[in-house]
Amino acid sequence: xxxxxxxxxxxxxxxxxxxxxxxxxxxxxxxxxxxxxxxxxxxxxxxxxxxxxxxxxxxxxxxxxxxxxxxxxxxxxxxxxxxxxxxxxxxxxxxxxxxxxxxxxxxxxxxxxxxxxxxxxxxxxxxxxxxxxxxxxxxxxxxxxxxxxxxxxxxxxxxxxxxxxxxxxxxxxxxxxxxxxxxxxxxxxxxxxxxxxxxxxxxxxxxxxxxxxxxxxxxxxxxxxxxxxxxxxxxxxxxxxxxxxxxxxxxxxxxxxxxxxxxxxxxxxxxxxxxxxxxxxxxxxxxxxxxxxxxxxxxxxxxxxxxxxxxxxxxxxxxxxxxxxxxxxxxxxxxxxxxxxxxxxxxxxxxxxxxxxxxxxxxxxxxxxxxxxxxxxxxxxxxxxxxxxxxxxxxxxxxxxxxxxxxxxxxxxxxxxxxxxxxxxxxxxxxxxxxxxxxxxxxxxxxxxxxxxxxxxxxxxxxxxxxxxxxxxxxxxxxxxxxxxxxxxxxxxxxxxxxxxxxxxxxxxxxxxxxxxxxxxxxxxxxxxxxxxxxxxxxxxxxxxxxxxxxxxxxxxxxxxxxxxxxxxxxxxxxxxxxxxxxxxxxxxxxxxxxxxxxxxxxxxxxxxxxxxxxxxxxxxxxxxxxxxxxxxxxxxxxxxxxxxxxxxxxxxxxxxxxxxxxxxxxxxxxxxxxxxxxxxxxxxxxxxxxxxxxxxxxxxxxxxxxxxxxxxxxxxxxxxxxxxxxxxxxxxxxxxxxxxxxxxxxxxxxxxxxx
Ligand code: GLN
Ligand code: ZN
Numbered sequence: 001x002x003x004x005x006x007x008x009x010x011x012x013x014x015x016x017x018x019x020x021x022x023x024x025x026x027x028x029x030x031x032x033x034x035x036x037x038x039x040x041x042x043x044x045x046x047x048x049x050x051x052x053x054x055x056x057x058x059x060x061x062x063x064x065x066x067x068x069x070x071x072x073x074x075x076x077x078x079x080x081x082x083x084x085x086x087x088x089x090x091x092x093x094x095x096x097x098x099x100x101x102x103x104x105x106x107x108x109x110x111x112x113x114x115x116x117x118x119x120x121x122x123x124x125x126x127x128x129x130x131x132x133x134x135x136x137x138x139x140x141x142x143x144x145x146x147x148x149x150x151x152x153x154x155x156x157x158x159x160x161x162x163x164x165x166x167x168x169x170x171x172x173x174x175x176x177x178x179x180x181x182x183x184x185x186x187x188x189x190x191x192x193x194x195x196x197x198x199x200x201x202x203x204x205x206x207x208x209x210x211x212x213x214x215x216x217x218x219x220x221x222x223x224x225x226x227x228x229x230x231x232x233x234x235x236x237x238x239x240x241x242x243x244x245x246x247x248x249x250x251x252x253x254x255x256x257x258x259x260x261x262x263x264x265x266x267x268x269x270x271x272x273x274x275x276x277x278x279x280x281x282x283x284x285x286x287x288x289x290x291x292x293x294x295x296x297x298x299x300x301x302x303x304x305x306x307x308x309x310x311x312x313x314x315x316x317x318x319x320x321x322x323x324x325x326x327x328x329x330x331x332x333x334x335x336x337x338x339x340x341x342x343x344x345x346x347x348x349x350x351x352x353x354x355x356x357x358x359x360x361x362x363x364x365x366x367x368x369x370x371x372x373x374x375x376x377x378x379x380x381x382x383x384x385x386x387x388x389x390x391x392x393x394x395x396x397x398x399x400x401x402x403x404x405x406x407x408x409x410x411x412x413x414x415x416x417x418x419x420x421x422x423x424x425x426x427x428x429x430x431x432x433x434x435x436x437x438x439x440x441x442x443x444x445x446x447x448x449x450x451x452x453x454x455x456x457x458x459x460x461x462x463x464x465x466x467x468x469x470x471x472x473x474x475x476x477x478x479x480x481x482x483x484x485x486x487x488x489x490x491x492x493x494x495x496x497x498x499x500x501x502x503x504x505x506x507x508x509x510x511x512x513x514x515x516x517x518x519x520x521x522x523x524x525x526x527x528x529x530x531x532x533x534x535x536x537x538x539x540x541x542x543x544x545x546x547x548x549x550x551x552x553x554x555x556x557x558x559x560x561x562x563x564x565x566x567x568x569x570x571x572x573x574x575x576x577x578x579x580x581x582x583x584x585x586x587x588x589x590x591x592x593x594x595x596x597x598x599x600x601x602x603x604x605x606x607x608x609x610x611x612x613x614x615x616x617x618x619x620x621x622x623x624x625x626x627x628x629x630x631x632x633x634x635x636x637x638x639x640x641x642x643x644x645x646x647x648x649x650x651x652x653x654x655x656x657x658x659x660x661x662x663x664x665x666x667x668x669x670x671x672x673x674x675x676x677x678x679x680x681x682x683x684x685x686x687x688x689x690x691x692x693x694x695x696x697x698x699x700x701x702x703x704x705x706x707x708x709x710x711x712x713x714x715x716x717x718x719x720x721x722x723x724x725x726x727x728x729x730x731x732x733x734x735x736x737x738x739x740x741x742x743x744x745x746x747x748x749x750x751x752x753x754x755x756x
Contacts, residue, residue: 001318001364003357004056004287006205006240006262007157007325008045009350010063011511013332017041018515021064025098031090038062042143046152052354053361056287056319058203059147059154060140061327064090065097065123065514067205068167069110071159072096072125075186076136077168079126081107089137097123097514099697109697111169111670112513114646116207116243117267117607118294118328119520119562121513122167129172133182135189144199153200155238160204161187161224162217167208180223187224188231195233201260203238207324209253210244210268212611218249229257238262242289242324244610245270254281262287265307266294266323272307275314286315289323290360291353296329296508296522296564298348299356301378305369308360320357320364326350330508330519338506343524346386349508387568388501388525397576405628407660411685414636414662419720421637422548422595426756427710427724428479429749430689432643432665433552433598434491434729435469435484436738445489462486463540470544472739477746480596481549483541485731489519491554491600492562496521498533499581502563513696516732522564523574529581532588539592550641551589551597556582556626561603572622579629586631590638598641599630601659602728605649612651620655627659639663645728647675647690653682665689667727669709670696676716688717691727692748693741698733700740706748719756724749 011017020037023029042062049057063070072078073093082095085104094100099109111124127133140156147154161183165176187204194202209221229237236259245268246253253261261284263271268289280286288311290304311318332351333344348356359374366372407414440461448458469484488494496502502521509517534553542549556578566574582599589597604627609618631640642661647668649656656664668675668690676690692709693701713722724745730738 001320001361002055003053003361004155004319004321005049005054005058005326005354005357006203006242006289006293006322007058007061007067007327008049009327009329009331009511010041010045010061011509011515011517012041012044013335013507015509015517017064018517021515025094034090038064039146042146043150046147046150046154048351049354050152052351053358054354056201057147057152057154058157059143060156060158061325062143064093066121067157068115068122068125068159068164069093069097070139071164072123072168074135074137074139074158075133075164075183077125077127077131077133079110079128079171080130099694099699101699106699108670108694108699112696113167113648114606117610118243119510119512119518119603119606120328125164125168127168127170127172127174127179129174133179133186135186135193140190141193141197144194144197155201155203156194156199157203157205157240158190160206160239161228162221163206163208165220166211166217176220180220184224184227187228191228191231191233191235191237194235199235201236201238203240203262205240205242207241207243209239209241209246209249210264210610211248212613213248218252221249222252225253225256225258232257236260238285238287240287242267242293244268245274247274250274251278254278254284258284260285260287260319262289262321264289264323266290266292268323272311275311280315282316285317285319286311287319287321289321291320291322291356293322293324293326293353294328295567296347296349297567298346298352298378298381299360300382301360301363301375302370302382304360305363305375308364309369320360322353322357326353328510329353330505330510335507336505339503343503345381347522387566390526390528393526393528393577393580394573396580397573400576400629405625405632407628407632407634409636411660411662415687417636418639418662422639424479425753426719427722427749427753429724429746430478430480430550430665431473431482431725431742432727432729433482433485433550433600434488434731435482435486436733436735437486437731438735441465441486445487459536462537466537466541467544470541470549473742474545474547476739476742477750478742479547481541481545481547482552483537483549485552485729487537491602491729492559493519493521495533495554495559495582496563498530499527499578500530501525501527501577518562520563523560523566527574527577527581529584533585535585535588535592538589538594542594548596549594551586551594553582553585553589553597553599555599555601555604555642556630557607557623558601558603561607572626575622575626576629579626583630583633586634590634595637596639596641597631597634598643599627599661600643601627602643602645604644604656605646605652608652615652620652624655624658627661631661641665643728650675650678653678653684657682657684657686659686661686663687663689663723665691665723665725667691669694669727673709673712673716676713680716687721687723689723689725692724692745693726695727695730695733698737700737701744703744703747703751706745707752710748710752714752714756
């Protein structure tokens with residue numbers, strides 16, 4: 001039995017790639033230095049997989065930003081506006097990833113979307129009518145050869161043609177059908193080239209195969225792959241799926257001449273039954289995804305060995321695989337020296353997952369798996385009780401009744417009351433919460449964490465920052481202010497650290513988009529609030545201005561979705577526990593004179609099941625109530641805002657409205673304003689602030705640009721319901737660009753307001 005890894009994280013255990021890239025973009029290091037750091041990381045990651053005994057190691061899983069963007073560039077899917085900049089390859093790549101504003105032009109970045117049900121983001125490839133698809137790059141070939149040079153035979157991984165076409169955006173009149181021939185030629189070319197290089201295997205990632213597929217999709221899959229696979233030659237092709245099961249195309253793909261098929265047995269609830277009822281072809285290898293690529297708990301060997309043994313009845317050749325790329329978990333538990341062994345022994349990050357694959361291979365190769373040493377050790381761990389349960393919390397959750405989820409009076413009444421009490425101008429301007437996390441802000445937190453400054457020094461610094469931030473917002477003329485979130489490293493980690501029941505890590509970074517990484521907390525036990533978490537700073541900020549300052553909280557669903565969840569209680573129970581804790585905070589803010597409270601649910605769409613039939617039963621039926629529970633008992637005049645990153649909620653508009661917030665702000669600048677039409681059509685009641693400019697890029701939007709956006713929005717949205725704000729928090733931006741952008745934003749709002 002062999003082992004395989006779908007992909008390995010690339011940013012580096014200490015986020016080296018992030019820092020090198022940022023240094024390069026700030027002109028502090030050369031292109032050559034950046035590339036050599038990238039090479040060093042690739043080599044390190046290949047080596048660790050080799051040392052841990054992995055048989056199938058991927059190449060081309062490295063990326064300076066995103067693998068889908070890499071695939072687009074490989075296929076020459078580069079929009080003209082970037083080509084027109086006449087930059088060299090790497091800078092053109094960064095222009096697509098981050099936008100470009102400089103002597104050669106001014107172009108926004110490509111749109112960014114969440115990668116299936118993860119917190120990783122991909123850049124949306126744009127196929128224009130003039131686009132010609134062919135192999136225009138050498139990255140996968142170069143990296144394969146490079147690994148070979150280090151004595152490592154890899155399986156190059158490339159996003160497959162179907163997933164690529166499904167995720168790309170066609171900006172002109174052409175559609176998928178106009179490009180299938182070119183795509184077939186390009187992917188055949190990839191196979192030919194790897195044949196020529198002598199590659200044994202190549203892996204096509206097709207996560208889109210686990211989505212709901214229609215007949216046309218199936219036809220497209222057939223059309224693409226029968227032709228592409230005829231170019232296979234000696235290189236074997238692994239079709240790799242993940243994030244679910246392939247129920248809609250299983251019978252097709254198992255008939256195709258793939259040499260290996262990768263199925264997910266963690267999130268793919270139906271994978272086993274598909275094999276059992278439809279059989280698995282004898283001439284293919286099953287790459288069985290049994291080591292969870294998304295969560296950080298140790299693998300339960302008794303379950304896994306049982307599953308593989310059962311699978312053995314139907315499949316002759318099995319390779320032990322991760323369930324998806326390890327990109328979604330941190331590097332290694334070894335760097336977590338602040339957590340005691342009591343905790344770490346239950347954890348497995350990327351490197352430990354390699355060890356698990358190897359141990360499972362050893363166990364499964366022995367005559368009596370259950371008596372293998374590794375197996376027994378693992379069972380000892382799983383038989384220990386480890387969760388710190390709090391009986392009263394379970395009792396409160398089970399005692400919740402319908403009324404706890406309903407806010408009174410209804411929205412329309414509240415809207416009237418709030419308009420009268422708050423007395424805000426038309427098109428109120430606001431921001432999403434955070435202000436630039438400048439060096440001094442980060443240093444202040446770091447110094448405090450290291451014990452180099454006292455709590456008093458630490459808070460005094462934050463208060464100074466808050467005072468500056470409030471003064472700045474007053475000067476800019478914003479209507480609803482924020483305190484700036486200088487005390488927060490991350491919107492989830494901050495609360496994770498204050499709430500009981502979480503573990504937090506030192507180096508457990510996971511890539512979110514581009515160079516941005518997040519460090520998700522781990523939900524270890526039952527969650528509750530120990531004491532107020534945000535009240536002091538909020539009250540202080542409010543004391544400095546006559547304008548309203550929003551209280552700023554993270555919602556329960558986002559806290560859950562951006563943490564590594566428990567697997568021993570349901571997500572629903574966990575969400576309700578967190579909701580009760582945040583609810584305490586909401587009520588405390590209100591009692592302390594905060595009139596507007598924002599409860600961010602940046603990640604609510606993220607864990608929406610990939611298949612529509614599961615949306616309500618498995619998710620929305622508890623996620624929306626969890627949010628309602630948080631604010632159901634505030635006074636009618638207290639205005640509840642929520643914020644969502646990404647506006648892709650067209651198909652759950654009703655559910656978003658059902659969160660029963662008073663105002664919702666969301667990303668809209670990078671995607672077009674399609675969502676606005678959908679909102680109005682659906683009779684969306686909640687007031688809305690679709691972001692008027694993109695905060696993921698340092699570009700400064702002009703006044704007229706923002707005016708245009710507002711006018712467009714006003715064609716659809718009644719003026720009484722429209723708020724004016726950026727797409728998201730400003731923490732990743734520079735100070736100067738932030739001030740300029742917000743000045744332009746308030747100027748635009750003032751101008752439009754006058755014309756109304
Ligand atoms: N209030 C948070 C901030 O402004 C929201 C961040 C987010 O939506 N990701 O940073
Ligand atoms: Zn956001």
